[in-house]
Amino acid sequence: MAIEVDVMKRIPVREQEPKVRATNFEEVCLGYNLEEAQAEASRCLNCKNARCVTGCPVNIDIPGFIKQVEEGNLEEAYDVISNYSALPAVCGRVCPQESQCECKCVRGIKGEAVSIGKLERFVADWARENGVTPKADAEKKGKKVAVIGSGPAGLTCAGDLAKKGYDVTIFEALHEAGGVLSYGIPEFRLPKSTVVAAEVENVKKLGVKIETNVVIGKATTVDELLEEEGFDAVFIGSGAGLPKFMGIPGENANGVFSANEYLTRSNLMKAFDDSYATPIAGGKKVAVVGGGNVAMDAARTALRLGAEVHVVYRRSEEELPARVEEVHHAKEEGIIFDLLRNPKEILVDDNGHVSGMKVVKMELGEPDASGRRRPIEVEGSEYVLDVDTVIMSLGTSPNPLISSTTDGLDINKWGCIVAKEENGETTKNGVYAGGDAVTGAATVILAMGAGKSAAQGIDEYLSK
Amino acid sequence: MYKIVKKRALANNIVLMDIEAPRVAKHCYPGQFVIVKMDEKGERIPLTVCDYNREQGTVTIVFQTVGASTTEMAQYEEGQCFRDFVGPLGCKSELIDEDPEELKKKKILFVAGGVGTAPVYPQVKWMKQQGYDVDCIIGARNKDLIILEDEMRQVAKNTYVCTDDGSYGFKGNVNDQIKDLINNQSKSYDLVIAIGPVIMMKFVCLLTKELDIPTIVSMNPIMVDGTGMCGACRLTVGDEVKFACVDGPEFDGHLVDFDQAMKRQQMYKSEEGRAMLKLQEGDTHKNGGCGCSGN
Numbered sequence: 001m002a003i004e005v006d007v008m009k010r011i012p013v014r015e016q017e018p019k020v021r022a023t024n025f026e027e028v029c030l031g032y033n034l035e036e037a038q039a040e041a042s043r044c045l046n047c048k049n050a051r052c053v054t055g056c057p058v059n060i061d062i063p064g065f066i067k068q069v070e071e072g073n074l075e076e077a078y079d080v081i082s083n084y085s086a087l088p089a090v091c092g093r094v095c096p097q098e099s100q101c102e103c104k105c106v107r108g109i110k111g112e113a114v115s116i117g118k119l120e121r122f123v124a125d126w127a128r129e130n131g132v133t134p135k136a137d138a139e140k141k142g143k144k145v146a147v148i149g150s151g152p153a154g155l156t157c158a159g160d161l162a163k164k165g166y167d168v169t170i171f172e173a174l175h176e177a178g179g180v181l182s183y184g185i186p187e188f189r190l191p192k193s194t195v196v197a198a199e200v201e202n203v204k205k206l207g208v209k210i211e212t213n214v215v216i217g218k219a220t221t222v223d224e225l226l227e228e229e230g231f232d233a234v235f236i237g238s239g240a241g242l243p244k245f246m247g248i249p250g251e252n253a254n255g256v257f258s259a260n261e262y263l264t265r266s267n268l269m270k271a272f273d274d275s276y277a278t279p280i281a282g283g284k285k286v287a288v289v290g291g292g293n294v295a296m297d298a299a300r301t302a303l304r305l306g307a308e309v310h311v312v313y314r315r316s317e318e319e320l321p322a323r324v325e326e327v328h329h330a331k332e333e334g335i336i337f338d339l340l341r342n343p344k345e346i347l348v349d350d351n352g353h354v355s356g357m358k359v360v361k362m363e364l365g366e367p368d369a370s371g372r373r374r375p376i377e378v379e380g381s382e383y384v385l386d387v388d389t390v391i392m393s394l395g396t397s398p399n400p401l402i403s404s405t406t407d408g409l410d411i412n413k414w415g416c417i418v419a420k421e422e423n424g425e426t427t428k429n430g431v432y433a434g435g436d437a438v439t440g441a442a443t444v445i446l447a448m449g450a451g452k453s454a455a456q457g458i459d460e461y462l463s464k
Numbered sequence: 465m466y467k468i469v470k471k472r473a474l475a476n477n478i479v480l481m482d483i484e485a486p487r488v489a490k491h492c493y494p495g496q497f498v499i500v501k502m503d504e505k506g507e508r509i510p511l512t513v514c515d516y517n518r519e520q521g522t523v524t525i526v527f528q529t530v531g532a533s534t535t536e537m538a539q540y541e542e543g544q545c546f547r548d549f550v551g552p553l554g555c556k557s558e559l560i561d562e563d564p565e566e567l568k569k570k571k572i573l574f575v576a577g578g579v580g581t582a583p584v585y586p587q588v589k590w591m592k593q594q595g596y597d598v599d600c601i602i603g604a605r606n607k608d609l610i611i612l613e614d615e616m617r618q619v620a621k622n623t624y625v626c627t628d629d630g631s632y633g634f635k636g637n638v639n640d641q642i643k644d645l646i647n648n649q650s651k652s653y654d655l656v657i658a659i660g661p662v663i664m665m666k667f668v669c670l671l672t673k674e675l676d677i678p679t680i681v682s683m684n685p686i687m688v689d690g691t692g693m694c695g696a697c698r699l700t701v702g703d704e705v706k707f708a709c710v711d712g713p714e715f716d717g718h719l720v721d722f723d724q725a726m727k728r729q730q731m732y733k734s735e736e737g738r739a740m741l742k743l744q745e746g747d748t749h750k751n752g753g754c755g756c757s758g759n
Contacts, residue, residue, distance in 0.1 A: 173691050175501055175508075175548040213550035215691055219487045241693035245705065252698055252705065252724055254731045261694035269507065269688070277507040277533055278688075279735035352727030399692050401710070 003039040008111030011040040013118050018332040022303055025187045025272055028329060029093070032115075034072070037122040041070035044114050045106055052116060055104035057449035058156075060084040062101060062116055069119055078127040081120060082134040086159035086203060087152060087448065089128060089195045090181055092121025095445045096323050128198045136206040138165035143462050146171060146231040147208075148216045148402065151179020152444045153237030153435025155203050156451030157458075161235075162206035164459050169231075171214040176268060179239055180444070183268035184260070186297050188304070192267070217401035222409070226430060233430045233458045236417060237451060238402050240436035244394040246289070250346030251392075255281060255354035259290070259298040259393035266301050283307045283389025287357050289343055290393030291315070296326040298391045299335050309335050310385065314342040314362050314375045340364075342375065344382060346390055356384045396441050406431070416440055423457025424450060432458050466549035469522055471542050474611040477529040478579055479538045480514070486521030488551045494586035495557030495682070495714055498523060499690045500537070501548035507533055510687045512583035512659075512713075513552060523551070526582035526611070532739035553690045554713050557587050557657075558680065567596060573645075573653040574600040574620070575638050575668055577660020581612045583682055584659050589619045597621035599651070601641050603660070607632035638664060639671050646675070653677050658717060662729065666722035673718050681717035683708045685728055699725055 003011065014030040015021075021028050032040065044066040052062045061080050068077035081088045097103075097117040105113035127133070143166055147158045150172040158168045176182045177200045181190060190196060204210060216222060216238070225231045243258035245251055262280070265271040271280035282305035288298050291313035299309045311330070313320060316339050320327055331337070340362040347356040361381035364373035403411045410418040410427040417426060417433040424432035434450030436442055470482035488498060497512045515524035529535045540546070559567065572591070576584035581602050591598050600620035604610045605628045617623045625633030626641040634641050638660075645651040656679040658668040665681040672679040685697040685708050692710035699706050700721040706712060 173550070174689065175550070213548050214487060215550060215553065218552055219491055219550075241691075243693065243695050245695065245698075247705075252700060252728070254728060258695045261688055261696045264688055264694055270505075276505045277739065279507075279732045279739070281731065281735075352724065352730075396693075399710075401692065 003035055005039050005042055007043050007107070010043070010112045010115045011036050013115070018334075021188065022333040025304055027191050028188050031125060032118055032122045034126075037069055037119055038072065040115050040119060041066045043107060044070070047106055051104035051106065052101040052114075055101040056084075057100065057445045058084045058452055060101075060120070065123060066114070066116070066119060069123060074123060074126045074130075075132055077123045078132055079135070081123060085448065086134070086156045087181075087199045087444075088120050089124035089199055090152070090190060091445055091448070092117050092119075092124055093190055093195070094185060096443060098324060100445065125195075128194070133202050133205050134159075134163075136163055138163055140167070141165040141462070143167065143232045144169070144230055145233045145235065145458060145462075146225045146229070147235045147237060148222070149173075149179060149237040149239055149435075149437070150177035150200070150210060151237055151239050151435065151447060152181065153239070153437075153447035153451040153454075154179070154235065155200065156448040157235045157237060157434065157455045158208045158451075159203045159206055160452055160455035161458060162203075162208045164455070166459075166462070168207070169209045169211060171216055172210060172212045173215040174268065175212050177210050177212065183264045184294065184297070186263065186267055186301050187272075188300065189297070215401070217405040222402065222406040222428075222431060232462055233432065235424070235451070235454050235458060236402060236426070236431065236433040236437055237435045237447070238399065238437045239447075240396045240398045240416075240441045242397045242399045243392070244396065245392055246343060246394065248343060248345055250348045250354070253346055253348040253354050254352050255283065255388055256346060256390045256392065259288070259294045259391050260396065262298050262391050263294070263301065266305075272301075272305060280305065281389065283387075285387045286310070286389040286391060287312050287338075287343075287385055287387040288391045288393055289313075290395070291320040291322055292393060292395070293322045293326055295393035296322045296330050298393050300330055300333060302389070302391065303333055303335060307389065310338045310387065311335055312338045312341050312343060312357075312359060312385070314340065315372070316340055316364060319372055338385070340375065342377065343390075347384065354388055354390055357387050357390055358382055359385050396436075398437050398440065402437075414440055420457075422453060423460070424454030425457055425461075430461065432461075465545035465547060467545050468540055468542050471540070474526065476608055477538075478526065478609070478611055479529070480524060480526045480582075481540075482517075482522045482524050483546065483549055484521060485523050485549045485551070488523050488549065489516045489518055489521045492516050492523060492552035493556035493560055494590045495560070495583075496552035496554045497690070497713060498525065498549060498551030499553065499687070500525065500546050502533070502537055502540070503547050506536075506547070508548075508688060508690065509533055509537070510553075510684070510690055510709075512682065512684075513586060514582040515586050515589070523549075526579060528579040531736045532743040535740070535743060550690070554709055555711070557590075557714060559587065559657075560590065564594070567594075570654045571652060572596070572598040572655045572657065573642070573651075574598060575642065575656060575658040575660070576600060576602045576616075577638060577658070577664040578604045578609055579611065580660030580664075580682075581610075581616065584657070585612050585615060585619070587657065588616060592619040599624070599645075599653075601626065601638050601645075603627070603638035603641065603664070605629065637667075639667055642668070642671060655680070657681075662722055662726050665717060665720075666726075669717040669720070669722070679717035680714050681720060682713045683715060683720065683725060684713065685725060686731060699728075
């Protein structure tokens, strides 16, 4: 029976019940089925000058693929998306569509925008389940390109270069490819063995080689790749993986983690699964400091490991940098938000373990240079939050390992590699860069966009 | 996959392995470490580089069976492979980049405690190859735990062996041996490099501080990635927080907060105990429990 469509409203997507999902690591969002996807696709107005496309950092032909979905031509829909994106199953899940493609959708002016992300995800999942992969039939160019880092930027750049006929090798420091898709974003938002592994496999099917366990700057250097290993160009997509700490007393106590450590243990090392050897200290009462997507991921992970979880953030709900959908999911699952609070000190017991966290209340003052209202401490409002675990999620910066071991590669004062936005060109000849290594911590899709532009830049450089 | 090309028992529970890892072998230096992950479900275990052969593309590791993972690792035989082997990680020993003229003038004493003899060996060997004479103390609880003595004697000018219980060599701990060398054998040193259990390094540093001898130690905190992305291995050195995996593992021993480091090493003690029991007794160690998943 056909689904009734109210053109002003999106077709709701099925999700796991909050009470159930809070106890497991299975994916929260279950996605559309064919019927739902076709109904949602029918809401698309197929605009001539589609504004949604301009909101997508890799400019996917959105009305083009949605039209194919509506007609039930899913392989065609997948081919349209594959022309632009190497990781649709990932992007459909983790992109902040509300501030990209969907916020430009004409339907969104009077009603709800078309669920572009959920439709992209549906198409990519269908392709995976039906063994449909991207097509690669480019003529070989006989030139070698090294890609450093197998996160979204590196995978996209490598995939695009392979499609153009280059011989591409990705070097990855960890034992699994995927970067933040593997170690950072939890299983319940982005399943690893199915979605991430399959997208990595698709990039390999284009002919890309992936060497894991190679730390560039240690096991070999950018200069050696160019001078000794015969690479004609290098793309650096090493991300921003260096965690920040607050520098408050007690921060080295047992039970204080960076979000990176907590999430790496859980996601990459699968510490939540008893059959894996890596331990994780779950905690009974956990404070997550910060308000970004990583903070939401850490909080929801701690909850699933059995803890009562508080998100401690120094501004108010309006300023939370996390996606609205993630905050909503976190609240549904029972995460407690302690807003307008800032940690002053972590209290430590005799064994060196966290015994509480001293926090101070904050109020918002005048907007600062960034336009956000500056939080100011409320005098005399300190109190102790009773917690045994603290997860610091204050952002990350680029690791200096590559920039410090590469001759002639300039970085800015934040340690980010200096590269041209339009083509990723750095200050070193033949070396390109993109993603968080250049911008500092940003989004998956922006990194993909940068990888795409750099592949174009490298192709032009090597075609001269 | 990384093949085990040689395996040798150095002591009852200490194993040496040569691993085929050409990229690591080509670029590693004394003072650096590697991370080994045995199989799909294994954890990442940091181990110091004990030796390397650039031509054959092999790296030597030495480990003591202290928990479930190392016990399982010791069961691997020649010809078998580890799934992951990454390195070299951390900074090379400062001695390697020091001005040769300055280095020549220095009287250096290496102090190796137990399995810590393994990371000391490549440094002493490197010194020998560059033509520097150094002294080395190897200390352990008892005779059975002394390793690499013959190898060390070939590269150090003088090797002094001591055991806590006197079952072999000088009777006493490494500090007793240091004091004996200085007080009774008219030795003097400009630099001490001490590697071993944290408690040993702490006490060596207390002594050398008194004696006013600069001292370098190699720290071995809990690590996950070993590339600077998580901070699990953080330490306080002087007034600063350092990540041992990228800023170290070697630091000025007189600035390290050893008490904090020892507490941080204990963080997963009960989890490690559970893992060991699971390995020894299979699933039977769980005895059902109360179902509150607190185990």
